Amino acid sequence: MHIIVAGLSHKTAPIEIREKVTFPEQVLSDALHMLTGYPSINEAVILSTCNRMEIYVIANDLDKGKDNVVQFISDYHQIIRNELEKYLYFREGKNAVLHLFRVASSLDSMVIGEAQIQGQVKNAYDRAFGAEATSAILNRLFRHALLAGKRVRTETEIGESAVSVSYAAVELAKKVFETLQGRTAMLIGAGEMIELTATHLVANGVSKVIVTNRTFKRAESLAVKYGGTAVPFSDFVDHMVHADIVISSTGAPHYIVSKGHISKVMQRRKNRPIFFIDIAVPRDIDPEVATLYNVFAYDIDDLDSVVQTNLEERKKAGQIAEGIVEAEVANFSSWLASLEVTPTIAILRRQAEEVRVKELEKHLRKLPNLSDSDINTLNALTSAIINKILHKPIVKAKESANRKDGYLYVESLRYLFDLEDENGQEDEESETAASFIANPELNQIK
Amino acid sequence: MEKLTIVLFWLALVCGVTSSLAYIGNFAAKADRRVHTYTAVGSALGAFTLLMAVIFVRANTLGVDKTAGPFTMRIIFSAFIIGVFLLIESIYAGRNSKVKAFGMIVLPISVILQFLAWHDYGLTEKLSNQLRSYWVGIHVTFAVLAYASMTVALAMAIAYILQERQLRAMREKKPGRIFRKLPSLEISDDLCHKAIAFSFTFLTLVVVTGIIRAEMLPQWSMWYRDSKIIMAITTWLVYGSYLIVRTAFGWQGKRASMFAVVGFIVAIVTYLIGNTGLLPSIHSYGGGLG
Numbered sequence: 024m025h026i027i028v029a030g031l032s033h034k035t036a037p038i039e040i041r042e043k044v045t046f047p048e049q050v051l052s053d054a055l056h057m058l059t060g061y062p063s064i065n066e067a068v069i070l071s072t073c074n075r076m077e078i079y080v081i082a083n084d085l086d087k088g089k090d091n092v093v094q095f096i097s098d099y100h101q102i103i104r105n106e107l108e109k110y111l112y113f114r115e116g117k118n119a120v121l122h123l124f125r126v127a128s129s130l131d132s133m134v135i136g137e138a139q140i141q142g143q144v145k146n147a148y149d150r151a152f153g154a155e156a157t158s159a160i161l162n163r164l165f166r167h168a169l170l171a172g173k174r175v176r177t178e179t180e181i182g183e184s185a186v187s188v189s190y191a192a193v194e195l196a197k198k199v200f201e202t203l204q205g206r207t208a209m210l211i212g213a214g215e216m217i218e219l220t221a222t223h224l225v226a227n228g229v230s231k232v233i234v235t236n237r238t239f240k241r242a243e244s245l246a247v248k249y250g251g252t253a254v255p256f257s258d259f260v261d262h263m264v265h266a267d268i269v270i271s272s273t274g275a276p277h278y279i280v281s282k283g284h285i286s287k288v289m290q291r292r293k294n295r296p297i298f299f300i301d302i303a304v305p306r307d308i309d310p311e312v313a314t315l316y317n318v319f320a321y322d323i324d325d326l327d328s329v330v331q332t333n334l335e336e337r338k339k340a341g342q343i344a345e346g347i348v349e350a351e352v353a354n355f356s357s358w359l360a361s362l363e364v365t366p367t368i369a370i371l372r373r374q375a376e377e378v379r380v381k382e383l384e385k386h387l388r389k390l391p392n393l394s395d396s397d398i399n400t401l402n403a404l405t406s407a408i409i410n411k412i413l414h415k416p417i418v419k420a421k422e423s424a425n426r427k428d429g430y431l432y433v434e435s436l437r438y439l440f441d442l443e444d445e446n447g448q449e450d451e452e453s454e455t456a457a458s459f460i461a462n463p464e465l466n467q468i469k
Numbered sequence: 470m471e472k473l474t475i476v477l478f479w480l481a482l483v484c485g486v487t488s489s490l491a492y493i494g495n496f497a498a499k500a501d502r503r504v505h506t507y508t509a510v511g512s513a514l515g516a517f518t519l520l521m522a523v524i525f526v527r528a529n530t531l532g533v534d535k536t537a538g539p540f541t542m543r544i545i546f547s548a549f550i551i552g553v554f555l556l557i558e559s560i561y562a563g564r565n566s567k568v569k570a571f572g573m574i575v576l577p578i579s580v581i582l583q584f585l586a587w588h589d590y591g592l593t594e595k596l597s598n599q600l601r602s603y604w605v606g607i608h609v610t611f612a613v614l615a616y617a618s619m620t621v622a623l624a625m626a627i628a629y630i631l632q633e634r635q636l637r638a639m640r641e642k643k644p645g646r647i648f649r650k651l652p653s654l655e656i657s658d659d660l661c662h663k664a665i666a667f668s669f670t671f672l673t674l675v676v677v678t679g680i681i682r683a684e685m686l687p688q689w690s691m692w693y694r695d696s697k698i699i700m701a702i703t704t705w706l707v708y709g710s711y712l713i714v715r716t717a718f719g720w721q722g723k724r725a726s727m728f729a730v731v732g733f734i735v736a737i738v739t740y741l742i743g744n745t746g747l748l749p750s751i752h753s754y755g756g757g758l759g
Contacts, residue, residue, distance in 0.1 A: 183649065198636055198648065201565065201655040294719030296654070313637070317722045325639045332643045 024362065024429060025085045026164065028119040029092045029111055030070075030077030033133050036110035044100050044107075046071040048146075052154035054099060059156050061091040066161040068151040070126070072143045074133055079123060081160050083429070089113055117356055120164065124348045124355075127172035129181065136181035136337045141172045159430060160362075164355065171351035178347060179340040184333035189220040191329040192300045192321070193227055196268055199298050199319050204228035209266035211259060211280075212273040213241040216302050218248075220270050225249055233266060235259035237273070260284045264291045270300045271307040280308040286315055300326070364424035364433050368417050370442045375409050470530040474523050478544070478587070481519035485547075485580040488512035492572035496650050509572060510558070513551055516579070520548035537600075542613070543586035547579040549617035553667075557621065557660060567652035568660070574624035599689070604682040608675060615671035618664045619708075619736050625661035626729035629654060633723055658721055661729050662712075669708045676705055697752040700739035707732045 031041065046054050046069050058067045058078070066081040078096070082088020093111065097104045114122045125131045127144045148165040151157045157165070176182055185194040196203060208229045210217050213236040221232065232251030236242035239255060246253040254262045260280070263269060273279060280299075289297065299320035301308040306322055313320040360366065383405055387398065416436070423432040436442065491509035498505065524544055527536045554575040561568040599605075632651045635642055651657070679701070683692035692698050711728045714720040720728070742752070 180649075184644075195636070195639070197653060198632065199654050201653045201659070292719075294721065296722060316724070317719075319636060321639060328640050329644055 025082050026119045027082055027088050027115045028077055028079050028122055029113050031110045032075035035112055040110050044076045051150045055151055055154040055156040058095050063087040063091050066158045067156045068147055068161055070147040120355055121352050123168045124171045124352055127168040128175040128344055128348055130344055134186055135341050138182050145169055167355045171348055175344040175347050179343045181337055181340040181344055186330055186333050188326045189223050191326045192220050193223045196298050199296055205230050206267040207231040207265050208268040209233040211235055211271040213245045214272050217272045233262055263288045268298045272302045273307050275307055278309040282309050282311045285312045289315055362430040362433050364420055367433050367436055379405050379409050474527050477519050477523045481516045482583050484512040484516035485583055489576040489580055492576055496573050517548050517551040520544050538592050539589040540586050543582050545613050547582040549613050550579045550620050553618045553621045565652055570651050571624045578620055599686055604678055608678040611671045612675045615668045615675055618668035619733055622661045622664035622729050623733040625657050626726040629657035629726040665708055665711055672705050697742045700742055704736045704739050707735050
């Protein structure tokens with residue numbers, strides 16, 4: 024039983040490749056059926072987002088498992104294997120677990136801390152669960168990963184603050200206004216940045232949008248998009264009295280909003296707070312307006328400084344998050360190790376041997392007249408009984424461990440004999456367990 | 470029974486300190502810990518309940534004569550501050566959990582008051598006949614309510630001023646704890662306004678009940694020349710003008726917050742007169758009573 028992840032992401036593959044290997048939701052369950060049909064694949068989850076495509080499988084053989092997954096991707100998307108393998112990365116055992124936990128905690132994302140990935144992981148798992156492609160191990164793995172992701176989100180500030188200029192504008196506005204619900208925003212200019220920021224504002228509740236632009240047509244088309252009104256560029260200042268938030272980004276070579284304009288506007292607004300975002304370079308709004316009462320004005324550099332600080336904060340939060348993730352991985356690994364057959368057998372043997380030695384000593388005390396050779400015979404006899412009794416279950420356990428539901432036998436064995444790890448990891452030198460711990464480096468197929 | 474009240478009082482103090490630490494801890498923490506939040510609100514509620522219990526148990530067992538004094542006064546004050554704050558938190562925290570950040574300022578103030586109360590434990594006033602009146606009881610209760618909500622308003626005003634300073638200097642000052650943990654300007658301003666409106670209502674009642682009582686007694690007929698009463702009316706005027714300039718001149722925001730701070734300072738001076746015997750006043754009767 025091996026946990027393997029094979030995939031490609033924004034870190035290893037260009038968009039041209041990534042778009043070729045996506046699995047849209049409607050084909051997921053068919054793809055999962057096909058994948059679990061491969062001989063060595065027991066369980067599978069396919070995580071397909073715009074930044075990554077990863078396949079998590081439980082395989083009963085490490086090399087065959089990897090091979091099957093690569094074969095599956097290349098068959099499904101009709102890509103030549105050699106071409107595909109250049110971009111793929113593989114992780115197995117503990118590293119695969121760590122990888123998934125980091126992905127689910129958004130530590131592996133392009134912008135760390137972004138919120139979407141958690142939902143995407145959950146969705147991928149739900150689909151696989153629905154398609155009956157998962158069983159005990161992946162079920163536990165994904166639930167645990169989502170839990171770790173949730174812990175990271177609640178216990179660190181990783182996703183709290185804005186890391187894009189347009190979103191920083193919204194964050195700042197929300198520090199002045201309690202809510203953007205029902206506010207009016209005025210857009211001066213109709214460029215891409217304006218649209219991006221306006222979209223964020225509307226998504227956060229801004230209900231009325233006033234658009235003005237030198238070419239009135241463009242203003243009108245943008246106004247239609249947000250269900251707002253367009254006003255002529257010549258007298259936009261008159262309409263500013265209704266606006267709580269003003270975003271400006273025109274190509275004007277000089278200030279188009281002066282302090283005089285705004286002080287008149289503020290008089291008519293009865294000093295109700297107004298919020299300016301100037302994303303134009305050269306600037307559209309005279310920075311002097313910020314000296315007016317209840318006027319909050321920001322330019323692109325202010326926003327950038329917010330973004331930079333927030334990015335630093337995220338990095339710091341990311342370090343804390345890595346600690347949380349590691350702890351959760353250790354937690355999961357100890358559960359996983361208990362499903363390993365070899366250490367379980369070793370514990371079983373040790374337990375039996377302990378019983379034998381104890382009983383033998385007890386009874387030898389009652390038989391003080393035995394010769395050395397008698398004692399040796401008794402020793403051999405008891406050992407032989409123990410070994411004979413344990414022989415069949417051990418052979419059977421080893422046999423069944425490689426089957427699809429092998430972990431069930433191991434779990435039953437532990438349950439029936441009440442086996443407990445005594446000194447932790449001492450038996451994990453064995454083959455199968457070693458594959459979980461060893462090979463820490465990323466096994467990229469050359 | 471006295472032992473019981475002392476135990477209750479110390480428990481209240483422990484609750485107050487725990488709550489203050491939890492509120493401060495939440496502000497300093499990387500992210501909200503649910504444990505902290507529950508601890509903060511739970512112990513604040515505990516402190517409030519215990520303090521009220523102390524007041525009632527003492528009044529019941531010792532009688533009003535032996536309880537009227539600075540100790541009781543400060544306990545009531547402390548309890549009301551927590552009460553007013555918890556009221557606001559219960560209404561607004563659902564909408565904006567950052568409102569809880571005010572607790573960081575409010576709870577420590579109430580703890581300080583409890584320490585001051587302990588400082589004067591057992592100190593009682595011999596109540597003169599003039600003070601044995603329901604008018605005086607109502608007058609004093611209203612006064613404490615007014616002071617308590619002023620204190621809460623002060624916390625809001627301070628939060629506003631801190632957050633505004635940060636927002637005015639985004640480039641020089643990296644957005645830190647204040648930026649992230651204090652609520653928006655709008656809600657600080659709004660809650661400060663509401664707390665002051667609440668306070669002003671009771672302040673008005675305080676002045677009215679005080680004057681009515683004074684008019685009842687011939688020896689107090691010169692009340693309008695009393696230093697504390699003059700200060701109280703000044704406080705009333707300051708808070709009254711806060712309410713007027715806000716709406717009339719559009720002074721919401723920073724100016725309003727500064728006004729709230731000034732108003733609070735005037736109120737503190739008013740409170741201290743009579744308490745400290747700084748200036749002669751008919752309120753120095755009660756010593757710690759007013």
